[in-house]
Amino acid sequence: MGSTPVAITGLGLVSAVGASVTALRAALDRGQSGLRRLTLFESELASEFPVGQYDGDLVADFASVRRKLGAREIKRLSRSDLLALCATAQAVNQSGLADAALSPAGVYLGHSVCGTNRSEAYYIDCFRRAQDGREQTRAGIANLMVHEAAQSVDAIAREYGLCGPSTSLMTACSSGANAIGRAAWLIRQGRADVMIAGGTDSLSRITLNGFNALQLVASDGPRPFDAERKGMTVGEGAGVLVLESLDHARKRGAKILALLSGYGHSCDAHHLTAPHPQGAGAFAAMKSALIDAALQPGDIGYVSAHGTSTPDNDKTEALAVSRLFGEGAVPVSSTMRFFGHALAASGAIKAVVCVDAIQRRTLPQNLGLRTPLTESRLDLVREPRAAANLRHVISNSFGFGGNNAVLVFSRESGPAA
Amino acid sequence: MAAIITGVGVVSSLGADPVSFAKGLRGGRSGCALHDFEYLGGRKVSAPAYLAMPADAKGLIDPKKLRRMDRLSRMCAVSARQALAMAGIDASTLNPARTGVVFGTAFGAMATTQAFVDSWLKQGERHASPLNFMNSVHGIMASLIALDLGITGVNLTLSQRDLSFEGALVTALEILESGEADTLIVGAGDELTPLLHDFGARVHYVNLDAANARGLDPFAPTDPTVPGDGAAVIVLERADSKRKPLAKFEAAAMGRLGKTDLAAKLLSSDLRSIISLATTNRGGSKRAAAHFARRENALDGLLGRELVKLTHRGNFGDSPSAGALQCVANVLMLSGGEVFAPLAAGEIRRDLVAGVAAPTAILHDAASVSGTHAAYVLTQA
Numbered sequence: 001m002g003s004t005p006v007a008i009t010g011l012g013l014v015s016a017v018g019a020s021v022t023a024l025r026a027a028l029d030r031g032q033s034g035l036r037r038l039t040l041f042e043s044e045l046a047s048e049f050p051v052g053q054y055d056g057d058l059v060a061d062f063a064s065v066r067r068k069l070g071a072r073e074i075k076r077l078s079r080s081d082l083l084a085l086c087a088t089a090q091a092v093n094q095s096g097l098a099d100a101a102l103s104p105a106g107v108y109l110g111h112s113v114c115g116t117n118r119s120e121a122y123y124i125d126c127f128r129r130a131q132d133g134r135e136q137t138r139a140g141i142a143n144l145m146v147h148e149a150a151q152s153v154d155a156i157a158r159e160y161g162l163c164g165p166s167t168s169l170m171t172a173c174s175s176g177a178n179a180i181g182r183a184a185w186l187i188r189q190g191r192a193d194v195m196i197a198g199g200t201d202s203l204s205r206i207t208l209n210g211f212n213a214l215q216l217v218a219s220d221g222p223r224p225f226d227a228e229r230k231g232m233t234v235g236e237g238a239g240v241l242v243l244e245s246l247d248h249a250r251k252r253g254a255k256i257l258a259l260l261s262g263y264g265h266s267c268d269a270h271h272l273t274a275p276h277p278q279g280a281g282a283f284a285a286m287k288s289a290l291i292d293a294a295l296q297p298g299d300i301g302y303v304s305a306h307g308t309s310t311p312d313n314d315k316t317e318a319l320a321v322s323r324l325f326g327e328g329a330v331p332v333s334s335t336m337r338f339f340g341h342a343l344a345a346s347g348a349i350k351a352v353v354c355v356d357a358i359q360r361r362t363l364p365q366n367l368g369l370r371t372p373l374t375e376s377r378l379d380l381v382r383e384p385r386a387a388a389n390l391r392h393v394i395s396n397s398f399g400f401g402g403n404n405a406v407l408v409f410s411r412e413s414g415p416a417a
Numbered sequence: 418m419a420a421i422i423t424g425v426g427v428v429s430s431l432g433a434d435p436v437s438f439a440k441g442l443r444g445g446r447s448g449c450a451l452h453d454f455e456y457l458g459g460r461k462v463s464a465p466a467y468l469a470m471p472a473d474a475k476g477l478i479d480p481k482k483l484r485r486m487d488r489l490s491r492m493c494a495v496s497a498r499q500a501l502a503m504a505g506i507d508a509s510t511l512n513p514a515r516t517g518v519v520f521g522t523a524f525g526a527m528a529t530t531q532a533f534v535d536s537w538l539k540q541g542e543r544h545a546s547p548l549n550f551m552n553s554v555h556g557i558m559a560s561l562i563a564l565d566l567g568i569t570g571v572n573l574t575l576s577q578r579d580l581s582f583e584g585a586l587v588t589a590l591e592i593l594e595s596g597e598a599d600t601l602i603v604g605a606g607d608e609l610t611p612l613l614h615d616f617g618a619r620v621h622y623v624n625l626d627a628a629n630a631r632g633l634d635p636f637a638p639t640d641p642t643v644p645g646d647g648a649a650v651i652v653l654e655r656a657d658s659k660r661k662p663l664a665k666f667e668a669a670a671m672g673r674l675g676k677t678d679l680a681a682k683l684l685s686s687d688l689r690s691i692i693s694l695a696t697t698n699r700g701g702s703k704r705a706a707a708h709f710a711r712r713e714n715a716l717d718g719l720l721g722r723e724l725v726k727l728t729h730r731g732n733f734g735d736s737p738s739a740g741a742l743q744c745v746a747n748v749l750m751l752s753g754g755e756v757f758a759p760l761a762a763g764e765i766r767r768d769l770v771a772g773v774a775a776p777t778a779i780l781h782d783a784a785s786v787s788g789t790h791a792a793y794v795l796t797q798a
Contacts, residue, residue, distance in 0.1 A: 044542040106672065111576070112554065120534060123612075127538050130458035138619050145620075148523060149555070149576040154787045163673045166789055167577045167584040170525070170555035178573060182588065185595060206530075209537050210550030267572035269513065269563045272485075272551045281569065284514065400551060401560025403572050 004188040005259040005293075005410065007249035010095030010242030012087035012198070013352045015339045016052035016235055019061055019086060021356060028353070028364045029384055033337050035221050035233055040079075040203050041117070049217050052235020052340020053203055058082040065089040069159050078115030078146040079202035081155050083238035083345070088156050088196055095242040096254060097194065099161065106164025106192055107156045108183040110175025110199030111149040112344040112399075114168075117204045119147035124205075152200055164192050170344070172399030173306075174265075175199050176239060177347030177407050181263030184243055193248040198240035199348035207343060208234050214273060222309030222341070223368040224334030225318065225380055232308045235340020239348030241355075258355040261392065261410040262293025268402025274312055275398060279320030282306075285404035286324050286394060293408040295392055297325045300408075302363050302381075302393040304350050307334020308341055309368075317396065318376035333366035333381040347397030347405060354393045354409045361390050420593045421662035421798060422651045424504030425745045426496035426604075429647035430467035431733045434499055438742075439749045441732060442757040445765035448733050449632035449643060456615040464623070465630045466609060467645025467734025477502070482565050485552070487529045492648035493520070493558040493606040494565055500602065500650040501566075504660055508566040517571035517598045518559040519589040521581030521605035523737030525555035528610045558606055558648075570598050579698065580671065581605050582649075582740035583783050583791030587671045593655050600658075605738035606648030617644060622702070631763025633701030633735060635728045640703030645734020649741035651748065662798035663752040667778070669793035677715040680782055680792045688794055689720055694756065694776040696743055698783040699728040700735040705786060712784050724780075725773050731760035740783055744795075747779045751797045 013020065016034025017027035027034060035050040062085050063074060069085075077085070092102070122143035129136055145151075149168035157166050165186060169179045176199020183197035201207075211217050211234055218231035241260075249256050266288065268281035275282065290297065303321055307314060314334075321332060335353055342349055357363055363385040372380055392410045399405075427434065430448025431441035441448065448467045455461050472495035474483050486494060497518075501508055533549035551557075556574040563572050571592055575584040582605035589603040617623035623644045624633075633643040654660060670683045684692075695716065699709045717723050733742045750756055754775040758767045778796040 114576075123531075123534060124538065126457050127535070133458070136456075136458055136460075136615075136619075141616070141619055144616055148578055150523075150578045150787060150789075153577070154789070157673055157788065165587070165670075165672050167575050167588075167671065170522075170574045170576050171559075171572065172554050172556055182573075182591075185591065189591070189595070191591075205537075205542070206534065206550075206553075209542050209545040210533065210547075210553070212543070213537075213545040213547040213550050215547075265571055266514070267517070267560070267563045267569050269567050269569050272557070272560060272564070284569065399556070400554050401556050401563070401572065403556060403560065 005261040006184040006187045007244045007246050007256045008241050008258045008260055008355055009244050009249050009254045009256060010091035011257060011352050011355055012090030012240040013349060014054055014083050014086045015237035015342060015349055016054055017338055019056055020090065025356060027338055031365055031367055033367060035340055041205060043205060043208060045208055045212055049219055050221050050233055051203055052233055052342060054236060058086060061086050067159055076142055076146060077155060078151060079117045080114055080200045081152045083202060084109060084152040084200035085155060085159060087198060087238035087240040091240040091242045101194060102160050104164050105162050105194035105196060107153050107162055107166045107196040108169060108179040109153050110169045110179035110344040110348065112170060112172050112175055112201050113204050113207055114149040115146035115151055116206050117202045118143040120205055156196060171403040172401060173343050173346055174397040174399035174403045174405040175344035177397035177405035180241060180348060180351055181405060181407060184260045184263060187243055187245050193245050195243045196240060197243055198238060199345040200238035201236055201343040201345045203234065203236040216310050222336040224307035224309040224336050224366055225314050225373050225378060226369050227371040227373050229309045229311060229314060231310050233340040235342040237339060237342040237345045237349055239345055239352045241351055256412045258358045259410045259412055260407060262289040262408030264289030264292055264406045266404045270402050273400055275316040277316060279316035281402050281404045282317055282320035282398060283323055285406040289394060289406035289408050299392050300330055300394055301387055301390040302357060303330055303332040304354050304393060304395040305332050305334040306396040306398045307336055309336055314373060315375045318373060318378055322376040327377045328379045330379060331363050331381050332378045333364055335364055337367035350395045351407060354395050357393060358390060358409055358411050361387050363387050419656040420590055420653050420666045421656055421658060422664045422748050423654050423660040423662055424500040424652035425748050426499030427649040427742060427745050428469050428472040428492040428496050429733045429742055430469050430645055433470040433472055435503060442729060442746055445758060445760055447632040447760055447763050449630060451627055451630045454611040454614045456611055462625060463627060464625045465643045468609060469647040478565055486561055487526055487552060489526050489606055489608040490558050490561050493604060494562050496604055496648045496650040497562045497602050500652045504652040511600060513567055513569040515570055515599040516568040518562045518602045519585045520559040520574045521585035522555055522574060522576060523578050523581050523607050526553050526557055527608055527613055529553045531612050562602060577789055578785055578787050579737045580783055580785050580789055580791050582738055584671055586793060587669045589653050590666060590669050593653060599655055601653045602650055603653045604648060604650030605741035607646055607736050607738040609644050609646040632731050632760060634762035635699040635701055635730050636761050638701045638703045638706050642701030642735045645736045647736060647742055649745045651744060664748045665796050665798050667794040667796050671791040673788050677719045679790050680716060681719055683792050691778040692780045693778055695724045695726045695780045695782060696747055697726055697728050698740055700730050716782060725770065727759050729757060729759050747781060747795050750776055751779060751795060
């Protein structure tokens with residue numbers, strides 16, 4: 001991608017810290033975590049573990065900005081769909097793209113649980129009826145219809161009248177980053193001028209119970225790269241970028257927020273949930289992203305780590321970062337304590353964080369850090385740090401199955417201030 | 418865009434390997450039979466369905482690895498191994514970083530997901546099954562194939578309803594074109610579980626009438642359809658591969674353009690002139706039949722001639738991943754220089770292929786009620 005970077009002209013975000021980039025900036029600057037008690041659904045675990053839940057009214061949020069989707073259709077959407085639509089509305093508005101320019105565009109979104117928050121509710125009702133010997137009914141069956149990942153993609157396409165390539169990518173927690181990377185590829189190959197890309201995932205019982213079953217959830221929330229880290233916090237949200245070819249963005253006089261200049265991916269082929277012990281896959285993905293961006297490790301001014309705060313992830317990611325960049329050679333932070341781990345949305349939310357860092361020349365802090373891990377020495381960003389010369393940053397996203405995706409973001413042009 | 422297919426693998430109701438699958442298609446066999454489904458609450462129904470035969474992993478996959486795989490993952494992993502074997506590829510000789518997996522699935526590991534949810538509904542949320550959770554993610558099939566083969570290149574899973582395979586295929590072709598990989602294992606898989614059948618019955622999407630055990634009729638469908646499952650894989654390589662090709666991809670695209678706009682965009686005048694056969698994703702749903710008919714008529718208008726359009730879902734059933742099975746059928750027709758007469762409610766429709774010569778180029782046009790469409794052109798190698 002080095003010779004043909006892609007312009008980012010719109011950002012959208014819904015997360016535990018709020019539903020705008022402004023809310024994100026405020027949280028990052030104040031060091032204000034969005035983690036809270038789960039209220040979205042009843043759970044035996046609600047009092048035990050905080051979650052990264054968005055507390056606003058998504059239906060109202062979206063209803064206020066909707067364009068084509070009708071009120072009845074909105075009622076049928078899943079929480080993941082609404083998260084994605086709200087973030088998309090912000091990104092499209094910021095891009096200033098007119099309908100005619102949007103029409104040929106496509107949409108790539110990363111998912112992991114899709115419409116599970118509704119389909120699992122329906123299934124649980126059916127299960128309880130079966131247990132109690134009550135008759136099954138068709139009531140609530142619409143909840144099942146929104147289970148599929150393509151639902152969000154199709155809803156965005158309908159809302160904006162998009163005709164371009166559209167699909168959902170499902171590579172667990174690297175889905176959002178992969179969706180952005182693949183969408184950018186389409187633009188650089190001339191297959192599309194504009195793409196909407198990102199990731200979305202809502203909280204659900206499946207993910208909370210699942211990560212708890214794997215003993216990966218921490219009762220005191222995530223403390224990424226801390227020596228005493230105990231695990232992650234499950235979150236939700238959506239991050240969406242409007243991507244454009246540089247020519248397209250420049251011709252219409254769009255404000256270019258940053259460039260997507262590289263994308264790399266790899267598969268550990270090691271274990272379904274545990275990362276490679278030396279971070280081999282993470283290293284390979286970061287290296288291939290740098291090659292794609294035609295950059296050297298020394299060009300990178302910040303690493304937005306996956307940093308889930310699980311003992312294995314942080315250790316192996318730290319090893320991989322140190323191997324590629326040198327120990328303590330590049331500032332690193334994980335923003336997991338702000339949002340929780342929003343799974344498929346995580347890479348897309350971090351993409352928004354990275355673009356914001358480039359724009360403001362400020363690195364986000366690694367909230368929750370007390371004593372840095374000992375396995376590898378990292379330059380961890382303990383509080384918002386000014387980075388006047390910041391030109392290129394990378395963002396790591398790793399998922400189940402050893403699925404690794406890395407994005408490189410760059411300042412558009414001109415000398416660093 | 419050109420890329421070649423060097424191997425195919427398939428686990429289906431028609432056969433659990435490419436040879437049996439081809440034999441079934443050639444012989445006009447139906448994979449449909451009456452199967453028993455136990456719904457939530459214990460209600461049992463016997464209904465027609467195209468359930469895939471058991472995937473025989475013997476000699477293909479290490480039993481230790483096999484134990485970690487559920488039915489769907491086995492179907493996919495066995496298909497992948499079959500495809501590599503047909504291509505004459507020893508996985509250990511591949512450059513792992515230049516080899517990848519691109520898969521499609523609409524519903525993913527439904528049975529395992531249900532087992533996971535059941536584990537905490539029955540025993541409490543603190544007692545959920547970790548094993549079932551890690552095996553419930555949509556990307557599990559692609560991850561397990563990578564683990565089985567030790568390949569570390571691109572690993573993607575796409576989900577776009579009944580066009581998930583086509584989405585994976587288009588993405589895989591893009592990856593080869595960009596030079597990110599040399600060899601890709603591309604496929605799709607979905608399973609029909611009692612839960613899905615139950616839900617399908619509740620929304621009147623699946624056929625419960627035992628009289629339809631001969632299978633669906635895609636050319637005069639009754640509403641609802643006869644569902645099925647299965648997995649299929651192709652080995653896709655760069656056009657400069659030294660291995661013997663079975664068929665060649667000339668073009669492929671996916672988007673939300675109306676009727677034949679996608680095909681129009683895809684087909685150069687050279688391609689339009691050589692296409693001798695079309696396949697579609699017509700299934701057994703009466704509701705969608707009119708939509709397909711309009712689309713097929715428009716396709717004829719685009720090409721300026723009436724093209725024979727086939728679908729073999731009457732043989733192997735309607736499932737979200739049936740596009741992968743159709744792709745394997747298309748490769749087999751091109752590589753074998755033959756046309757498989759399709760099946761309609763158990764009857765071989767030889768009339769549909771009367772006088773049709775062995776195809777040299779096949780256009781596959783797939784439409785989804787969601788508004789997304791996909792098309793590709795396959796030619797003889």
